[in-house]
Every structure is written in structure tokens, then in C-alpha cells.
Amino acid sequence: MSEDTQLLIDAPLLADADADEELGPGDATPIADEDLRGSRLLLAKKSVTPIQIDGQSGGLIKLSCTFQPAYNTRFTWARLRILLQTPEDIHIVDLAPQEIQDSQPVKITVDDKGTLGLTYAPAEASVEQSIQKEYEVYHCTVRGSGITTAKARWDFRENEHRQDGLGTEQTLALTLPVTGKVTGIVLLNARLARSGVGSVLDAIRDLILGDGEMDYSFVMEIPE
8 A cells, every 4th residue: 555545444354144044055155154264355545635526625535445355265246335424415426437347457537527537548558557657457347336325336246257356456436525524434245255176166155344233434534
């Protein structure tokens, strides 16, 4: 992480008891509790940039999201939800990515209405050069929703052909029409998988953030 990055959440992912009860006889064998250890979510604030949104003060927030699987496993799917709580009547102007399905480097852009876009790196630019500049690389399919609400949601799904999990750090962005302190909570559901001989899936387990008995909250500041 860079010097400007602030870690918001570093927490274990634990078995989802409700999902365990739904597993039927035709499903894959559950991954044992002891083999889940090491599965974690890291959510960090990469940057907060003051911007103008239709002439009013607001902010562009960039987050980095990392799913760390336990040894010899991978995440095949995850749903991250960010529920903004204060200030009162806060809502999301735009978020990114809304949909991206490949690993071509992209740059997140913002206009004077707070609308976010993705600009693809030139074909001649290498991934390494792009990462060193302003470009992001997504390692799985990502779909986001929640514009005009206070609830951002991103779904991550591995490439079913490569079957190499959700990859490393993913960048997420929000534009908000407020300044000052912003608070919220984070929820996560994810599926952990382990492959057997010949890459055949032999065990799965659905996980949640923490033990379900506490809120994982955060505080960020958008300067004027």
C-alpha cells in the first residue's frame, strides 16, 4: 500500500452458518473450519479528492479491496456492500466500475457532474507501464450498483475458464455530493473453493465478514 493509503478494515472471513444449513446432498463437500483460517478482507482508502459536482462541493473516493483466501483455496465469488450512514440524506452520485469483464488496464475519470467513466489504456502500453501510471487492472468480472442510493454493491466473479479466483487488489470508486465526515458499514458474502485432482472442484464454503454479531464500520473525511 502507498503512504497515502489508510486501512479501513482488516478482518477475518468466517463460515456463514445460514449458508451451511442450505447445502444439500448434491453440493460439493464443505471446506473444514480449520482450513478456512487465513481468509480475510482488506478494505483500504486509496485517496479522497475534493471535486465540484454541479457547482457544489463533493468528493471522489477511491477504495482498494483485497480478498485473501486461505492456503490452497481461492474465492470464486464475492459481494461487497458499503452502506453509507452519515451525513443524513447522503447518496451516491456515481460509482465505478459498474461493469468490467477483462484485465485490460483502465483509468477512472470523473466529470463536473460527478459522473465516473473508464478510459482504456492505449494498446501499445504494457500492463506494467499502465499500473505505474494512473491505470487499474481488474482480475475478474466486476459489477456495481447503487447510484442515487446510500448503498453501494459490487459483485465479483472469477473467470470460469481460467478458474484462478478473484485476483489481487481491486479499485472501487464513489462520488458523493458532500464534504466533511462520512461514516458507513461494510458487509461481505463470499464463496471459497478448493480444487482437487485435475482441477475438479471438491470443496466449497460460503463465508461472511466477521461473525455476524458486529458491524464493521469506517470513517472517512472529504475536505472542502
